[in-house]
Amino acid sequence: MEMSVAAAAAVHVLVERHETLATAESLTGGLVAATIVEIPGVSAVFRGGLVVYATELKGTLAGVPEKLLDERGPVDADVAAALAAGVRERCGADWGVATTGVAGPEPQDGKPVGLVYVAVAGPSGTEVRELRLTGNREAIRTESVTAVLQLLTDALRTSPAPV
Amino acid sequence: MEMSVAAAAAVHVLVERHETLATAESLTGGLVAATIVEIPGVSAVFRGGLVVYATELKGTLAGVPEKLLDERGPVDADVAAALAAGVRERCGADWGVATTGVAGPEPQDGKPVGLVYVAVAGPSGTEVRELRLTGNREAIRTESVTAVLQLLTDALRTSPAPV
Numbered sequence: 001m002e003m004s005v006a007a008a009a010a011v012h013v014l015v016e017r018h019e020t021l022a023t024a025e026s027l028t029g030g031l032v033a034a035t036i037v038e039i040p041g042v043s044a045v046f047r048g049g050l051v052v053y054a055t056e057l058k059g060t061l062a063g064v065p066e067k068l069l070d071e072r073g074p075v076d077a078d079v080a081a082a083l084a085a086g087v088r089e090r091c092g093a094d095w096g097v098a099t100t101g102v103a104g105p106e107p108q109d110g111k112p113v114g115l116v117y118v119a120v121a122g123p124s125g126t127e128v129r130e131l132r133l134t135g136n137r138e139a140i141r142t143e144s145v146t147a148v149l150q151l152l153t154d155a156l157r158t159s160p161a162p163v
Numbered sequence: 164m165e166m167s168v169a170a171a172a173a174v175h176v177l178v179e180r181h182e183t184l185a186t187a188e189s190l191t192g193g194l195v196a197a198t199i200v201e202i203p204g205v206s207a208v209f210r211g212g213l214v215v216y217a218t219e220l221k222g223t224l225a226g227v228p229e230k231l232l233d234e235r236g237p238v239d240a241d242v243a244a245a246l247a248a249g250v251r252e253r254c255g256a257d258w259g260v261a262t263t264g265v266a267g268p269e270p271q272d273g274k275p276v277g278l279v280y281v282a283v284a285g286p287s288g289t290e291v292r293e294l295r296l297t298g299n300r301e302a303i304r305t306e307s308v309t310a311v312l313q314l315l316t317d318a319l320r321t322s323p324a325p326v
Contacts, residue, residue, distance in 0.1 A: 025193070029200030030186075033193030033214045040300070048220040051186065051196045051212040057254060061211065091220060114164065138201070 003142055006149035007035045013096070013156045014045040021152070022091030023049030024062050024083040026074060026100040026118065032145050047091045052083065058100075062086035073109040075100055080117035081126045088121045095156070096121040097148050103137040114140055118148035120155045123162070127155055166305055169312035170198045176319045177258070184315070186212030187225050187246040189237060189263040190279065195308050210254040215246065221263075224272040225249035236272040243280035244289045251284045258319070260311050261282040266300045267286055275296030277303055281311035283318045287326070290318055 004122025014021055016105055023033045030051045036042055036089055050061045051148040055074045058064040063086035072079060080100050101116025102108045119126060133140045177184055186196045193214045199205055213224045218237045221227040225243055226249035235242060243263050254318025262278025265271045277296040282289060292314055296303045 023193075028197070029209075030188070030193030030196030030212065030214065033216075034191070034197045037192030037194075037216065037245075043216070046192075046216050048216040048224065049193065049214040050224075051193065051214065053196075053206070053209050053211040054254075055202065057211040060255075061213075061253070090224070092223075093218075 001146050003035045003145045003149070003152070004038060006146045006153070008039050008061045010156070011036065011039040011042050011045060012151045013153060015041055017028065017156065017161055019162060020045050020047050021086045021095045021097065022047045022093035024087035024096065024098040025051050026053060026058065027103045028099045028141050029053055030095065031141055032148060033101060034127060035145055037148045049091065050087050058083060059145035063090065073111070075108060075111040075115060075117065077103055077117050077128045077130060080119035081121070081128050084119035084121035085126055094123060095152065097152050099142070099144050100146050101144060103140045105137065116140065116144045118144060118151050120148070120152050122155055122159055127151065135154050136148070164309050166198045166308045166312070167201060167218035169309045169316070170278050171202050173312045173319070174199065174202040174205050174208060176316060178204055180319065180324055182257035182325060183208050183210050184258045184260070185210045185250045185256035187250035187259065187261040188201045188212065188214050189216060189221065190266045191262045191307050192216055193302050194304055195260065195262060195311060198308055210256045212254065213243060213250050221246060226253065236274070238271060238274040238278060238280065240280050240291045240293060243282035244284070246309070247282040248289055257286060258315060260315050262307050262311050264294070264303070264307060266303045268300065279303065279307045281307060281314050283311070283315050285318055285322055290314065
């Protein structure tokens with residue numbers, strides 16, 4: 001699925017539910033947000049987000065515990081979950097999504113190229129998916145964007161509509 | 164000039180000077196950051212950034228004074244300057260860049276479609292450029308990305324190299 005199709009699907013459900021979204025991005029570096037803002041009608045649901053490319057900013061901007069970052073490094077399932085929950089809270093959104101992983105071309109902190117975690121945080125909790133992607137940096141980034149938007153849409157569909 | 168060419172030029176100068184960059188984006192919604200992270204070698208110079216799509220986040224995330232936002236609205240030269248200075252400080256970067264403007268299709272807060280302010284904040288101050296762009300949302304966004312990266316490159320070239 002193309003990034004923009006996945007973004008349109010997620011934005012459509014958010015508009016229907018009158019709920020808002022925020023993004024925290026490491027390896028995708030702003031591409032999730034940039035894909036979302038291309039969808040017509042997005043200003044009613046998109047709050048904004050954080051690009052936490054440097055590891056330190058995952059703590060200072062998104063509130064990921066420093067101990068977790070020290071122990072696991074930035075490419076980790078619990079770090080992804082903490083990024084999604086952190087940006088949801090700091091941007092005052094109903095839903096937060098996050099990406100962290102290794103775009104390559106070199107492995108990072110002992111983690112292989114293509115290992116990516118995408119996460120969603122909503123009113124009733126947080127969910128993380130581990131991805132093992134192949135291809136060049138651009139392919140890994142675009143696949144990560146599509147995957148996190150699909151995770152969001154799935155979470156929205158299984159979450160009770162707000163009252 | 165293409166966005167990626169403008170990004171490569173700016174990253175090249177930052178790498179040479181061993182200086183770092185952070186981004187604060189309103190109408191471009193993450194596209195400046197996403198364009199920058201495509202450039203090889205960028206992790207040495209790019210810290211991260213803020214996507215401040217909702218007006219309120221320009222204050223809470225980037226530190227733009229609430230009084231300024233109330234009086235002028237989000238599409239304003241001084242707001243652009245405050246975004247660039249704010250993200251520079253909050254991301255601990257040597258340089259901060261910012262975009263704010265009206266991508267359309269409708270005017271916003273009395274400001275016409277295509278009115279965009281791009282700003283750069285560095286060690287010796289802040290600079291803002293006003294743009295009057297034409298075309299659809301995508302054209303206005305991509306022109307804004309190129310313009311803010313060119314402003315950064317110009318500011319780097321006229322700034323004394325760090326000692």
